[in-house]
Amino acid sequence: MNRREFSKNSVLLGVGALAGFPKGSQARVQNESGDYYEEPAKKLPVRKFDVVVAGAGTGGVVAALAAAQQGAKTMLIERKGYTGGTVTEGGTALHSFYNLWKAFPGVKKCQVVRGIPQQIVDRLMAAGACSGHAEMVKGYNYDSVCTAIDTELYKLVTMQMLDEAGVFVAVNTLLTGAIMDGSRIRGAIVDSRSGREAIYARAFVDCSAYGDLAAFAGADYKVPNDYSCCNSIGLANVDLDGYVAYLKANGGNNQLAYGLRSGEGGKIVRFNGGLGGDFKKEAGKIGMSSMITTVQDNYLMFVKCNFKVPGSVINRDDMAKGELEVRKRQAKAVELFRKHVPGCEKAFMARTSPTLNIRRGRLITCDYDITHEDVLEGRHFDDDVMAYGFHDSAPRYQIKNGGTYGIPYRALRAAGVENLLVAGMMITSDHRPHMSTRNTVACMGQGQGTGTAAALCAKKNCGTRDLRYSDLRAALVKGGVYFES
Numbered sequence: 001m002n003r004r005e006f007s008k009n010s011v012l013l014g015v016g017a018l019a020g021f022p023k024g025s026q027a028r029v030q031n032e033s034g035d036y037y038e039e040p041a042k043k044l045p046v047r048k049f050d051v052v053v054a055g056a057g058t059g060g061v062v063a064a065l066a067a068a069q070q071g072a073k074t075m076l077i078e079r080k081g082y083t084g085g086t087v088t089e090g091g092t093a094l095h096s097f098y099n100l101w102k103a104f105p106g107v108k109k110c111q112v113v114r115g116i117p118q119q120i121v122d123r124l125m126a127a128g129a130c131s132g133h134a135e136m137v138k139g140y141n142y143d144s145v146c147t148a149i150d151t152e153l154y155k156l157v158t159m160q161m162l163d164e165a166g167v168f169v170a171v172n173t174l175l176t177g178a179i180m181d182g183s184r185i186r187g188a189i190v191d192s193r194s195g196r197e198a199i200y201a202r203a204f205v206d207c208s209a210y211g212d213l214a215a216f217a218g219a220d221y222k223v224p225n226d227y228s229c230c231n232s233i234g235l236a237n238v239d240l241d242g243y244v245a246y247l248k249a250n251g252g253n254n255q256l257a258y259g260l261r262s263g264e265g266g267k268i269v270r271f272n273g274g275l276g277g278d279f280k281k282e283a284g285k286i287g288m289s290s291m292i293t294t295v296q297d298n299y300l301m302f303v304k305c306n307f308k309v310p311g312s313v314i315n316r317d318d319m320a321k322g323e324l325e326v327r328k329r330q331a332k333a334v335e336l337f338r339k340h341v342p343g344c345e346k347a348f349m350a351r352t353s354p355t356l357n358i359r360r361g362r363l364i365t366c367d368y369d370i371t372h373e374d375v376l377e378g379r380h381f382d383d384d385v386m387a388y389g390f391h392d393s394a395p396r397y398q399i400k401n402g403g404t405y406g407i408p409y410r411a412l413r414a415a416g417v418e419n420l421l422v423a424g425m426m427i428t429s430d431h432r433p434h435m436s437t438r439n440t441v442a443c444m445g446q447g448q449g450t451g452t453a454a455a456l457c458a459k460k461n462c463g464t465r466d467l468r469y470s471d472l473r474a475a476l477v478k479g480g481v482y483f484e485s
Helices: 003-015 058-069 115-126 151-165 212-216 240-249 277-285 316-340 372-376 431-437 440-460 469-478
Strands: 046-048 051-054 074-077 134-138 168-170 174-181 184-192 195-200 203-206 229-236 253-261 264-273 299-307 348-352 384-388 405-408 420-422
Touching: 051 058, 051 440, 058 074, 058 115, 058 151, 058 203, 058 440, 115 151, 115 440, 134 264, 151 168, 174 195, 174 212, 184 212, 203 212, 203 440, 212 420, 229 316, 240 253, 240 264, 277 316, 299 316, 316 348, 372 431, 384 440, 384 469, 405 440, 420 440, 431 440, 440 469
Parallel strands: 046 195, 051 074, 051 203, 074 168, 203 420
Antiparallel strands: 134 253, 174 184, 184 195, 229 299, 229 348, 253 264, 384 405
């Protein structure tokens, strides 16, 4: 389906909709041709907000908090029953709050992402759900720190923060359409077990990862399909020391960090090493990484199995096949640990993600496209909303001299739509810089930028391109955002 067909269908969804499920509201057969069914028109109940954020994942949580902190009446829409997204389902740790100072002798250590993302870390620390910003002892040419989190407590902590901020959180709610007035979004159509509703707002932020709201609004997009998907498991009843010893004996280790684990400092929270023999051979077949990331004893928080989905990540049937394949791989991963790793003979799968995690869905065309050179040369812009210093392809690609680059506000404005901002893995067309901008802490920082901007646009009743950057910059500085200059 191309973009215009998708947009046409989204309008039909918005027009022909059932408002809740009252008695007698069942759809009747009308003009049935056999190929299509035309729903009867219904009046939808309306809710009104200043800002609507689609997707309560890595960037969406921060965007909603940022908008609420600016005083905007904010709604957050999430199809699952909890917050967190990739942070809780597909990551290994939060990458990265710091510049890559350890790889460049003489470069000053600097925490470059602060503000609301750091507020979340502070709350996690208070709940015993984070390793802290544990410095890498080995592998610091990849990342200077490891910030590991407890996946389940992350959900609780962020949901509490949203509740305290007064955000209207609509979980178990599916975004199904957009109400358009020319190039401006008037509202979003949502479905839940409470029925179908129209959600009106002045400004919108798409943090859905798939770019659903942007697509419904008619924004231009592509689907590059240039990554493997993954699902992660939590592996319980493991002997962490035994696993570390096994990896050391089978190729050594290339990443190592010590931090808080089960409330005690100085314990391993990240470890990556070589796999040998049959373990390595079989792990390769199922796309399994040997990375440890954990904040609890006897538990591997993330064991990831990767799979390149044939077809498209926005095709339901293609993804259904991928879901089955990866769950088969997860079961094999458990078998590998039981068979080969001392102390893991009774390991079991304690957690999985509810769906495959994508690294990129729709690529939304924005007013600016961040380039490979922008990232590697450490370029900053006259409309930066944040600074960032991590690249997931390090050490092959590193930001010059352990510095940072800026993510400009214009790179977060959906082209052709007056009041829509996007954040997260939906920006940056070139795969190489996307390997930086898609990472969790970059998405969090983008969330604060877009949520703040959306709230200001709603307050001033202006479009995203009419907002004065000086006002946005002042609000971000007040919100604790670090700028390189």
